[in-house]
Amino acid sequence: MSLRHLNDEDIQAYLDGRLAHRAKQIERHLLECDCCREKMEHYRAVFQALKQDTTPSLAPGFPDRVMAAVAKEPAAKATDSFVSWLSLAAAAIVIVGLGAVQYLVGWQWLITFSRNILQSVLSFKNSLMGSTESMPGILSDNLPVLLACGMAMILVVCIEHVLKHGKPGGTHTISI
Amino acid sequence: MLSGDTEAFRELVESCQRLVAHIVYRMIPNETEREDICQEVFLKAYRNLGGFKHNCKFSTWIGQIAYNTSLNYLEKKKLVLFDDITPEEMTFDSLPADSPWPSEVSEAKELSECLKKEIAGLPGHYATIVTLYHLDEMTYDEIGKIMKLPDGTVKSYLFRARRMLKDRLLEKYTKEDLCH
Numbered sequence: 001m002s003l004r005h006l007n008d009e010d011i012q013a014y015l016d017g018r019l020a021h022r023a024k025q026i027e028r029h030l031l032e033c034d035c036c037r038e039k040m041e042h043y044r045a046v047f048q049a050l051k052q053d054t055t056p057s058l059a060p061g062f063p064d065r066v067m068a069a070v071a072k073e074p075a076a077k078a079t080d081s082f083v084s085w086l087s088l089a090a091a092a093i094v095i096v097g098l099g100a101v102q103y104l105v106g107w108q109w110l111i112t113f114s115r116n117i118l119q120s121v122l123s124f125k126n127s128l129m130g131s132t133e134s135m136p137g138i139l140s141d142n143l144p145v146l147l148a149c150g151m152a153m154i155l156v157v158c159i160e161h162v163l164k165h166g167k168p169g170g171t172h173t174i175s176i
Numbered sequence: 177m178l179s180g181d182t183e184a185f186r187e188l189v190e191s192c193q194r195l196v197a198h199i200v201y202r203m204i205p206n207e208t209e210r211e212d213i214c215q216e217v218f219l220k221a222y223r224n225l226g227g228f229k230h231n232c233k234f235s236t237w238i239g240q241i242a243y244n245t246s247l248n249y250l251e252k253k254k255l256v257l258f259d260d261i262t263p264e265e266m267t268f269d270s271l272p273a274d275s276p277w278p279s280e281v282s283e284a285k286e287l288s289e290c291l292k293k294e295i296a297g298l299p300g301h302y303a304t305i306v307t308l309y310h311l312d313e314m315t316y317d318e319i320g321k322i323m324k325l326p327d328g329t330v331k332s333y334l335f336r337a338r339r340m341l342k343d344r345l346l347e348k349y350t351k352e353d354l355c356h
Contacts, residue, residue, distance in 0.1 A: 008335070008339050008342075009335060012335055012338055012339075042342050042345075042346060043338070043342055045287060045345075046291070046338060046341050046342045046345065047310070047338075049287045049288040049290075049291040050291065050306060050310040050311075050338075050341075051310055051311070052288040053194075053311050054288055054289065054291070054292035054295070055197060055198055055201050055202075055307070055311075056197075056201060057194075057197070058193055058197050058211060058214060059211060062189075062193055062211065062214070062215075063186055063189045063190050063193065065215060066186075066189050066215055066218045066219070067182060067185070067186050067189070069215060069218075069219055070182060070185065070218075070219065070222050071182070073219070073222060073223065
């Protein structure tokens with residue numbers, strides 16, 4: 001006897017090709033052991049039968065049926081594509097805008113402008129915390145700050161969207 | 177493709193319909209509703225194409241949709257998947273009785289016909305795993321992703337399912353028939 005008897009787990013693993021390192025040892029044992037050889041043959045028959053597809057096929061026109069149903073679907077993806085294009089357009093406007101600023105007035109102006117914006121934000125915060133002024137008054141006094149914050153938020157959302165969804169309308173290769 | 181190219185989607189339907197049918201047909205006992213469920217699977221995939229992450233194969237992703245759709249159907253119909261029944265607790269009497277069986281199994285085709293009936297009598301999880309492994313040649317990992325099971329559980333279910341099939345066939349036929 002070159003090996004203890006094979007159990008079900010050994011036989012299944014062998015037929016799955018997962019016992020390549022013990023294959024010769026197992027095959028030698030099978031030559032000597034009727035009991036294990038018989039068990040192996042039973043499993044081999046089952047494995048071979050399992051490779052034959054006995055599942056009923058879908059009707060031949062199944063893809064047509066699916067595509068007819070798809071055609072009735074609302075244009076959800078068109079909206080998605082539109083949003084993506086919008087994101088890309090917004091990002092392009094910001095980039096062109098920054099380029100124009102640099103070309104026309106230089107980066108120093110942009111830095112000063114940013115500093116002013118920051119100071120305005122701080123003052124806006126202080127006015128919100130301590131002022132008894134009415135809300136419309138506060139808003140109108142700080143309109144540039146609010147606009148800058150709004151634009152920054154839109155920019156962040158657009159960039160996030162582009163990063164998440166990839167190039168708008170782009171073709172993705174799907175690995176099946 | 178994700179931008180709404182319906183012709184490209186048709187190609188995906190054609191290439192994945194076999195896999196979807198394998199899962200749905202193994203999970204759903206009601207023959208008349210299987211094809212509708214397969215269609216629902218593809219519609220769900222179409223609606224959610226934007227949510228497909230390229231970190232797995234499309235077949236794995238659509239397999240997950242097929243499996244979840246089947247589970248939802250079973251839940252809605254209050255059908256049991258034999259989840260908590262271990263093979264040891266399952267007696268052959270509890271499985272659908274099949275009749276009349278050929279007295280001799282001399283052809284591989286006949287054996288596969290017999291096996292088809294035996295697979296139909298397996299718990300849905302087992303039948304699905306056996307099919308995905310042997311027919312769709314999926315790995316433990318891919319099957320695990322579709323069915324949300326750890327690799328070890330997939331391996332264990334596959335082992336039990338094949339042992340059950342072997343034992344059930346031996347109950348029906350003589351050893352000589354099986355080993356012809």
